[in-house]
Amino acid sequence: MNSWIISLSVAYLLGSIPFGYLLVRTFNHQDIRKTGSGNIGATNVIRSGAKGLGFATLLLDLGKAFCAVLIAKKLAPGNYDLAVATAVAAVVGHIYPVWLGFRGGKGVASALGVFLALTWPSALCILSVFIVVVVLTRFVSLASIIAAATLPFFAYFFVPERSAIVIAGFLLITALIIGKHHQNIRRLLAGTESRFGSRKAGN
Numbered sequence: 001m002n003s004w005i006i007s008l009s010v011a012y013l014l015g016s017i018p019f020g021y022l023l024v025r026t027f028n029h030q031d032i033r034k035t036g037s038g039n040i041g042a043t044n045v046i047r048s049g050a051k052g053l054g055f056a057t058l059l060l061d062l063g064k065a066f067c068a069v070l071i072a073k074k075l076a077p078g079n080y081d082l083a084v085a086t087a088v089a090a091v092v093g094h095i096y097p098v099w100l101g102f103r104g105g106k107g108v109a110s111a112l113g114v115f116l117a118l119t120w121p122s123a124l125c126i127l128s129v130f131i132v133v134v135v136l137t138r139f140v141s142l143a144s145i146i147a148a149a150t151l152p153f154f155a156y157f158f159v160p161e162r163s164a165i166v167i168a169g170f171l172l173i174t175a176l177i178i179g180k181h182h183q184n185i186r187r188l189l190a191g192t193e194s195r196f197g198s199r200k201a202g203n
Contacts (some may be wrong), residue, residue: 003076004085011068011086015093015110016098020045023053024187033103041105043140043196058109065090065113073117080161084169087114091173095180106180108144111173115155122154138195141184148177 002191020040024032028050032040041169046054065087072079072086094110104116108130115123126147133143152170159166178185188191 003079003084004082005071007068007075007082007086008010008089010071012093013091013098014064014068015090016097016099016104017064018059018097018104019064020053020057020105021100023057023060024048024050027053027164033100039105040100042109061094061105061109062113063115065094065110066117069114080159080166081163083118084166087118090114091176095176107147107173107177111148111177112152114173115151119155119158119160122151122158125154127149134196135201138197139188139193140196141181141193142188143191145178147187149201158200163175 019041020042021032024030024035028048030048032038032048034047036044037047038044040057042054042058045057050052051130068090069083072093076082077144091107091110091114093104095106095107112123112127117124129150129197130143130147133146134140137143151174152167156162156167157169184193
């Protein structure tokens, strides 16, 4: 039980670190939440004109989630249920960070991070889907949604265990990411969503 409490708490707090907000505030003295879409994720940071900070945000958001799962694996080796629950906690932390009034990012980079730690082959498949959709459409939001939708299928194929907790965790991560893209979905349907490379608000 102690390993569960520690792992989930650490994962949520790690996930809650708002790297996009902190980097832009530190180096550009701006509040990224008042720029573009208002999102603290890498895409909005890049759209704000801070490409270097955007890529740094991407790597740090991915890394914090990756580390959260690794910590759980160290605390309870072989407990895949705990590892997946920790993955969910890290993504929830990113989307609902306690430090920013529970208003965070959309969880895409963090989800990639946890799946690199859980099952890297599925993470590479999901990343490939994302890249293909971005290249074909230049819609980062659409790529994120489609990649998130494929996540449970790839993960189910590659994971070593398929318990109820594992399956529920994968589905919950997908639901959280797609749910956070509800405004993007509306804009995609209305034909007003901005493409990658545009400085308009979008993701």
